[in-house]
Amino acid sequence: MHPLARIITEALDDSYPQPDGRWRRVPPWRDGVEAVLAFTAHAVLAVAPDVSDERLAALGVDGYGGANHPRVLVDLAGADGWIDSLDALVVRRSVGGPTALVERPDLRDHPRVAFATAIRDDVRVFGRPDRRSSTLATVSRGIGGLCEISVELDADERGRGAGAALVEQVLAIMPAGEVVLAAIAPGNAASLRAFLRAGFSVAGSVQLLRPSRTS
Helix, strand or coil: CCHHHHHHHHHHCCCCCCCCCEEEEECCCECCEEEEEEECCEEEEECCCCCCHHHHHHCCCCCCCHHHCHHHHHHHHCCCCEECCCEEEEEEECCCCCCCCEECHHHCCCHHHHHHHHHCEEEEEEECCCCCCCCEEEEEECHHHCEEEEEECCHHHCCCCHHHHHHHHHHCCCCCCCEEEEEECCCCHHHHHHHHHCCCEEEEEEEEEECCCCC
C-alpha cells in the first residue's frame, strides 16, 4: 500500500494525521504526477527526490497552509508544468451490489475521461444503458493508487438531485468495503453536495501537479 493510501484510509477511519503544523513527504505514486495534500494542520507532499527537504523548507512549506502557497506550487511545477485546482478530497467505502450503470466505451472521447486518463491509471467509463445519454462516471486508480471516481450528468438530468443517486450507483460497481475517493473543486458546489449526500466525508484537500522541473 502506498503511504498516501494508508494515510487516507486511516483518515476515513477517523485516525487523522496529528495536527502539529508539520509536513512530511512521500514518493509519487505515478510517474509524472505529484501532489500536495493538506489535512487539519498537517501537510503531505508526494514529490520526487530531485526536490530536497531543504528546498521545500526554504519555500515556506508547513502544515498551516504554507504547502499550498503559490510560490511552492510554481517552484514544484516548473516554468512549463501544470498545476491543477485546489480540490476537496472526499472519501468513503464502496457498497457493492447491483448497479444500473453499464460500461460505455463510446464516451471515452469525453473531456472528463481525457482528463482522468492523463493523471490516473486503469480508467473505466460507465454510463446509462441508453446511448443517447451522456451521463458518465469514471472509475480508476488515482491518488495513492486508491480507487478514484468522477461523475458528470447529462444536461437533461441536472437540477433534480440526480447527482447523489449517480454516485451511489458508481459505489456499487466496486466490491463492498473498498476505499473510494474523489477530488472536487470547492466551487463545484453541486458536485460536492452530491458526494456528501451519497455518504462521502471530507478528509482534506489535494492539489495535483505535472512538473517540468529542470533542477
